[in-house]
Amino acid sequence: MEGERNGEDSIDEAAGVEIGALPVKFSADTSATHWLFCKEHTVREKNEGKPEGRTLFIVNVPPYCTQDSLKQVFSGCGDVPAVYLHQKPTGGLPPQEDSVFFPKHCPVKGFKVAYVVFKKSSELQKALKLNSSKPLMLSTQKSPIICGIRKWCEEYNAVIPDPEAVQKDIDQFMEKFDLDVAKQVEMEKQAMEGNEEGWMTVTKRGRKPGFARKESVGKKIMAKESKKRLRKELQNFYTFQIKESKMKNIIALRQKFEEDKKKIIALKQSRRFKPF
Structure with missing residues (x-):
C-alpha cells in the first residue's frame, strides 16, 4: 500500500472510510477460502479511466485471478466496463x-x-455491501480460469506465433515509424525556413549536419582527447623527476649490459672448435 500512502490512505484516515473483506474461492470444488480487501478508490490526482465514485480498489488479489474472473464476480452488482490489474497501487x-x-x-x-470500474455509483455501493458469509467463485463455467497443464500448453503455443501475423504486425509498425520520421523531417524543414521576424532554428539536417551521437563516435572522441592530454602533460619538470628518470635509465642500461655479456659468452661457447 506504499504506492498510495499519499493518496488513498491519507484520504481514508480523514474521511473514515471502512475497508470491506470479501471471501472468494477458486471454484466450487475447492474448500480453501481466499479474502479480498476492498474499498472505494479515492485519490487526489484524478484519472478518467478510474472515475471517483465508480471505482472499487481491491488488494490481496491472488496470482491466478484474471480480469474476466473479477468481472464475473462483480457482475451481479451491475455493469463492469473495465478491470485494471497492477503490481502496486x-x-x-x-x-x-x-x-x-x-x-x-x-x-x-x-x-x-x-x-474494478462500475457504470454507476449505486453499483459500487452495492459491491461494497456484498455479503461476506458466502464466498464467491472466481472460476465458473462461464468464465473458467485456465491452470495446470492446459495453461502451460497455451503459454507454449503462444511462444510460437503465426509468421503471417508477425509480418503484418511488423509492417504496421514500420508504416507508423516512417510516418513519424516524415513528420519530424517536415517540422525541421519548416523550422529551418525561419519565422516572420527572420529567426531560424538550426537542426542536424542543415547545410552542415553534425555527426551522429553514437557510442562508438563518443569513444573515438574520448580517445583523441586523452592523446592530446598526454602530449600536453609536463614530463620531468621538477628536479626530483629528472633525477629519478636518470637513475631509472642507468639501471636499465646496466641490466641490458649484463644481458649482452651473457649472450656473448653463450655465442663463444657454441662456436668453440673441438677437433677431438
Whole structure:
C-alpha cells in the first residue's frame, strides 16, 4: 500500500472510510477460502479511466485471478466496463502495448491489486455491501480460469506465433515509424525556413549536419582527447623527476649490459672448435 500512502490512505484516515473483506474461492470444488480487501478508490490526482465514485480498489488479489474472473464476480452488482490489474497501487492506467508479439512491459505476476470500474455509483455501493458469509467463485463455467497443464500448453503455443501475423504486425509498425520520421523531417524543414521576424532554428539536417551521437563516435572522441592530454602533460619538470628518470635509465642500461655479456659468452661457447 506504499504506492498510495499519499493518496488513498491519507484520504481514508480523514474521511473514515471502512475497508470491506470479501471471501472468494477458486471454484466450487475447492474448500480453501481466499479474502479480498476492498474499498472505494479515492485519490487526489484524478484519472478518467478510474472515475471517483465508480471505482472499487481491491488488494490481496491472488496470482491466478484474471480480469474476466473479477468481472464475473462483480457482475451481479451491475455493469463492469473495465478491470485494471497492477503490481502496486497507482492512480494511473496500465501501459498500453503497441504490439502483441513484441511487448514492452512485463505482465503482472504474483499477488496484485485490482481496480474494478462500475457504470454507476449505486453499483459500487452495492459491491461494497456484498455479503461476506458466502464466498464467491472466481472460476465458473462461464468464465473458467485456465491452470495446470492446459495453461502451460497455451503459454507454449503462444511462444510460437503465426509468421503471417508477425509480418503484418511488423509492417504496421514500420508504416507508423516512417510516418513519424516524415513528420519530424517536415517540422525541421519548416523550422529551418525561419519565422516572420527572420529567426531560424538550426537542426542536424542543415547545410552542415553534425555527426551522429553514437557510442562508438563518443569513444573515438574520448580517445583523441586523452592523446592530446598526454602530449600536453609536463614530463620531468621538477628536479626530483629528472633525477629519478636518470637513475631509472642507468639501471636499465646496466641490466641490458649484463644481458649482452651473457649472450656473448653463450655465442663463444657454441662456436668453440673441438677437433677431438
